[in-house]
Structure formats: structure tokens, C-alpha cells
Amino acid sequence: MESDSGHLNDLSVVKSVSLTSALEKELERLILTGELEPGERINEIHLSNRFGTSRGPIREATRSLEAKGLVEVVRNRGVFVRRLSVEDAIEIYDVRAALFGQAGRLLAERMTDELLAELTRLVDEMDVVAERGSFDEYYPLNLAFHNLIVSSCGNRTLMAEYHRFVNKLHLFRARALVQGGGLAVSNREHRAMLEALASGDGDRAQMTHWRHVALAKRRLIAAVDGASRID
Amino acid sequence: MESDSGHLNDLSVVKSVSLTSALEKELERLILTGELEPGERINEIHLSNRFGTSRGPIREATRSLEAKGLVEVVRNRGVFVRRLSVEDAIEIYDVRAALFGQAGRLLAERMTDELLAELTRLVDEMDVVAERGSFDEYYPLNLAFHNLIVSSCGNRTLMAEYHRFVNKLHLFRARALVQGGGLAVSNREHRAMLEALASGDGDRAQMTHWRHVALAKRRLIAAVDGASRID
DNA sequence: CACCTTTGTTCTGTTGACAGTTTTCACTCA
DNA sequence: TGAGTGAAAACTGTCAACAGAACAAAGGTG
Structure with a gap:
């Protein structure tokens, strides 16, 4: 958890870019580097604890990623890192x-x-x-x-x-x-x-x-x- | 306002598809038909009143539309229907x-x-x-x-x-x-x-x-x- | 022993409220 | 008249809480 503080700082510093877009960038990075693996579920609560925000901005960020095709949202079940066949x-x-x-x-x-x-x-x-x-x-x-x-x-x-x-x-x-x-x-x-x-x-x-x-x-x-x- | 109830019904009926995606579809329709004109600002409060929901799902829907390139989000100022040059x-x-x-x-x-x-x-x-x-x-x-x-x-x-x-x-x-x-x-x-x-x-x-x-x-x-x- | 039911937990969906920023507009003074 | 100013209104950003769905584990029944 502590190992991520480097990115966390970046998040909190840049208040001018809105939390949501900063979170989106960070999530995209986590996905593309494989830290979040394809098929893995993204837990909103875990992430909000990890980044020190509420779930709102995280939900917005994931919706954005869904439109970009990086994650998949299943109602009442959560969002999953998309897996490509x-x-x-x-x-x-x-x-x-x-x-x-x-x-x-x-x-x-x-x-x-x-x-x-x-x-x-x-x-x-x-x-x-x-x-x-x-x-x-x-x-x-x-x-x-x-x-x-x-x-x-x-x-x-x-x-x-x-x-x-x-x-x-x-x-x-x-x-x-x-x-x-x-x-x-x-x-x-x-x-x-x-x-x-x-x-x-x-x-x-x-x-x-x-x-x-x-x-x-x-x-x-x-x-x-x-x-x-x-x- | 009353004239839109036809679409409102569609929204409330389909609870299985999540409010956000229903809203997203509806907003996309409003944009593509020109009911929301390019350059126009999308007022979250107005929309939430119009559709009888809170602002959360609307914000999520607009984030999705932003990723699709249909709207533009400006921090602290709102989301605007994108205008193509x-x-x-x-x-x-x-x-x-x-x-x-x-x-x-x-x-x-x-x-x-x-x-x-x-x-x-x-x-x-x-x-x-x-x-x-x-x-x-x-x-x-x-x-x-x-x-x-x-x-x-x-x-x-x-x-x-x-x-x-x-x-x-x-x-x-x-x-x-x-x-x-x-x-x-x-x-x-x-x-x-x-x-x-x-x-x-x-x-x-x-x-x-x-x-x-x-x-x-x-x-x-x-x-x-x-x-x-x-x- | 396997299967169904039930109960408790975890997580998402949605809401309403508060804080801070932008915009509006009336008012003052040159 | 018109530019500048300051307060108020409107709106967005963020949060915390509640309701309900999905899931997992324990218990009961054939």
C-alpha cells in the first residue's frame, strides 16, 4: 500500500485537473502495466481507500475507461479489467x-x-x-x-x-x-x-x-x- | 418538460440496465438529434430534475460521453456538447x-x-x-x-x-x-x-x-x- | 452424502448534503 | 453613462450514508 504513495502524491498535488481525470489516468496506467490484470475485478471501496477519495470520482473514472474499452461494467457485480480474446x-x-x-x-x-x-x-x-x-x-x-x-x-x-x-x-x-x-x-x-x-x-x-x-x-x-x- | 415523459418512462421501466447507461443512451440521443446543440452546456441539476434522478448517474453518463468524444468537460464550469470544427x-x-x-x-x-x-x-x-x-x-x-x-x-x-x-x-x-x-x-x-x-x-x-x-x-x-x- | 434453504456479509447503485468556484447582477462612484 | 466592485445566486466537485443485489457460509432435509 505504501509503495503506491508516489503516485498518490501526484494525484493530490494536481488539484487543477480534477480528481476524476487524475484517477482515470492512474487506473489506466495500472491496467496497461498489468498491475491490474485482465479479468480482475476493480473494487471501488479498496480503490477509494487506497487513493483516499470517495467512491464517486472512482466510479466516474471507470465509466470513462469503459467507454474507452479498457474495462467492462456488469450491473450489480462491478467493473472488470477487460480481457481480449x-x-x-x-x-x-x-x-x-x-x-x-x-x-x-x-x-x-x-x-x-x-x-x-x-x-x-x-x-x-x-x-x-x-x-x-x-x-x-x-x-x-x-x-x-x-x-x-x-x-x-x-x-x-x-x-x-x-x-x-x-x-x-x-x-x-x-x-x-x-x-x-x-x-x-x-x-x-x-x-x-x-x-x-x-x-x-x-x-x-x-x-x-x-x-x-x-x-x-x-x-x-x-x-x-x-x-x-x-x- | 412534460413532452419528454415518453422517454422518461423508458428510462424508469428498464431498471435492469442501470440508470447510468440508460441516461447515457438518452443523452446521446438528445445530442445526435440536435436537441442539445453543439456548444450548449449540459446542466446537471436541470437534467437530474428532468429525469427524476440524482446527479451521480448523470455525471457518470457524461463522463462516458466525454470518452466517446461527444461532450467536453471543463473543470468547475460544466460539460458542453462538443462542437466540431x-x-x-x-x-x-x-x-x-x-x-x-x-x-x-x-x-x-x-x-x-x-x-x-x-x-x-x-x-x-x-x-x-x-x-x-x-x-x-x-x-x-x-x-x-x-x-x-x-x-x-x-x-x-x-x-x-x-x-x-x-x-x-x-x-x-x-x-x-x-x-x-x-x-x-x-x-x-x-x-x-x-x-x-x-x-x-x-x-x-x-x-x-x-x-x-x-x-x-x-x-x-x-x-x-x-x-x-x-x- | 448431496442438495436446498437460510442467514449474514460484502459490494454496488443511488441519493442528498456540504464546500468551493464561477457567474450574475445590482450598486457605487467617477 | 459606464466601468469597477462586491455580494448573492447558481453550479460543480466531493463526500458520507442508505437501500438493495450478489455472494458465501452455515444449517437443515431428503
Whole structure:
């Protein structure tokens, strides 16, 4: 209980942002980091004791999280951290592919030299660590690469939606599977995306970006099939 | 006040669905029908009197609507029905195009003869009323056509997101503009989509569906430019 | 021994009240 | 007349309490 006081302080300090939204952020963090596990029930009383507030703001925060798809509310039973099935995860990949493809198209049409250099640098770095097979180093670079593309596409709505869905994938119980697949293979797709972005061809950029996620989805399906055959 | 009792009854009858979600649905309806206008403030006390509840459930409902992007919450000042700028609407069109394109691709890969017949029937009907220039008849057919495609694509996540964004466009102040553009022109695009769906070619279906929304976006921009030049 | 009933506990759903902030509006003074 | 001022009204933020549903454990019955 004491170990959480660090976050508690943050909550009480920022009175200007309303308790509810601070609680919402904190709960979202707890969910996305896995401190609150998928399927787990969120006890309003426990939380209100833990954060030193009443149940009201907590209820409001959870309603918000429900609309965002992070928790599920069952009447008279409580709110539960949402658990994503394989089918849900696969569906999200389709949505993500569509959004990412659109981001690629938009970015291709407003590309700058600086951005291209930065993206190229990231891909080069990924090549290096991919050769070493170091997933722990590859992962943050990969994340930064995708984020930079989506954040630079010039469409804030699209960006917000994309991040919402990437976040939701954290609720997937077999989350390790989404990170599977060959590093080198994935980075070869990154290069194709880079070239399309550099060419300024929107159609081509959309296609390469879309396909990158579509292939990741296929790798996920393959991994799931493999895992289920073992089970 | 009395004129709303019809909806009030619905609220009180369905005790099994929790007051909050019933209120949320009702508020969403009020917003989307324009009974609560964009920019208008939502008064918690008025609403609680109107619906005969306390403020708690109303606050929870509005938090949910905030997460859905229908209202905006300002601390100590209240919640306001969200107002969409032209830029917001245009951004939404990009997201919608991406999602609709993806729906087209998915549908092309699982097309049935019955569905194709139904879609063809709708397009044929639209041709008839388009020739008459009857927008009031065209609009529901057009809506049904798009909904049928998205609902049949087999991805419920995608469907829900698509509808969420189409709903959000109701908050666009110059909403009439989104419905502009030639009826016949739009229906010619529908035919191209139909052919792609019938061919079972996912790439082609995605492209035609994406382009249909992209062209609608272009028509919107043109309409906005025209309108602003008049102002 | 298994199953149903009952009772007590825990938790959510909802409410009404209080505190603090924003807004309104009448009043004063230049 | 009009800008500034200060009190009052209105409203939101938060809380504590009550009512009722779901759940778990103990006891009774075939």
C-alpha cells in the first residue's frame, strides 16, 4: 500500500485537473502495466481507500475507461479489467492496419527531409540490433518508429485512435505473441515503407504501411496456431 | 418538460440496465438529434430534475460521453456538447475512409450472392431516386448501403468504430455540407465498389471504398470553400 | 452424502448534503 | 453613462450514508 504513495502524491498535488481525470489516468496506467490484470475485478471501496477519495470520482473514472474499452461494467457485480480474446486482437489488427495505412498516405504527402532522416536512422539502428537478435533493444526502436509516423501524419484524430487501439492490445492475455516474428523480416518491411514515404507516392505508402500491419497480424495468427497446437 | 415523459418512462421501466447507461443512451440521443446543440452546456441539476434522478448517474453518463468524444468537460464550469470544427470533420473523413476501405477489403473476401444482390438492389434504387434528384429519398438508401457493407464485413470492432465516427459528424456545425455533392456522381462510385466486391479482389475493394470516402471528403472541402467565400 | 434453504456479509447503485468556484447582477462612484 | 466592485445566486466537485443485489457460509432435509 505504501509503495503506491508516489503516485498518490501526484494525484493530490494536481488539484487543477480534477480528481476524476487524475484517477482515470492512474487506473489506466495500472491496467496497461498489468498491475491490474485482465479479468480482475476493480473494487471501488479498496480503490477509494487506497487513493483516499470517495467512491464517486472512482466510479466516474471507470465509466470513462469503459467507454474507452479498457474495462467492462456488469450491473450489480462491478467493473472488470477487460480481457481480449484472440479474435478481438485479430480484429484490432485490421483496424490498426487501416489507420496505419492512412497515416502512411498522409505522411507521404507532407514528408520532410528531416523526418525522413530521423526515420531512416531508426530503421538503421533496428537493423543493427536485429542482427544481434536483441528483442529488448528492438522493441523501443520499433515503437518509436511507428509512433513517429503516426504523430507526424498531421491528423490528430487518427493519431489518438491509433494509440487507443495499440493500448488495447495490452489487454490481450497472450500478449507475448503479438511481439513474435522475425526482427529482420519486420525491418525489411520498414525499409519498403521508408522508400514509399520518400517517393511521396500516397497510394504506395498506404499500401506498404497497411501491409506491414497485415503481415504482423498474419504472424500473430501463425503464433497463436502454433501455441494452441502445443497446448 | 412534460413532452419528454415518453422517454422518461423508458428510462424508469428498464431498471435492469442501470440508470447510468440508460441516461447515457438518452443523452446521446438528445445530442445526435440536435436537441442539445453543439456548444450548449449540459446542466446537471436541470437534467437530474428532468429525469427524476440524482446527479451521480448523470455525471457518470457524461463522463462516458466525454470518452466517446461527444461532450467536453471543463473543470468547475460544466460539460458542453462538443462542437466540431471544419478541420475536425476533415480529419474524421480520413479516419472514416481508412475504416471503410478496410471494411470493403474484408467484405470482398467473404462475399455472398445474397449480399451482392441486396447491395445491387440498393444501388439500383439509388439510381432511380438520384435521377429524380430527391435527396430525401437518396439519403436513407445511401446510409443503408454503407451500413450493410460495414455490418457484413465480419469485424465488429471495425463496425463499432466506423459508426462512432459517423455519429461524431453529427456534431459538425455545418453538417448540411457533408451531405452535398452530386447524387449521380456518388452512385457511380457505388457501382465501382460493387464490381470490386463482386470480383473478390480485396486490394481493389479497399481502394474503391477508400476512394469513395476520400472523394466525399473532397466534396466537403469544396463545399466549405464555396461557403466561406460567400460569407 | 448431496442438495436446498437460510442467514449474514460484502459490494454496488443511488441519493442528498456540504464546500468551493464561477457567474450574475445590482450598486457605487467617477 | 459606464466601468469597477462586491455580494448573492447558481453550479460543480466531493463526500458520507442508505437501500438493495450478489455472494458465501452455515444449517437443515431428503
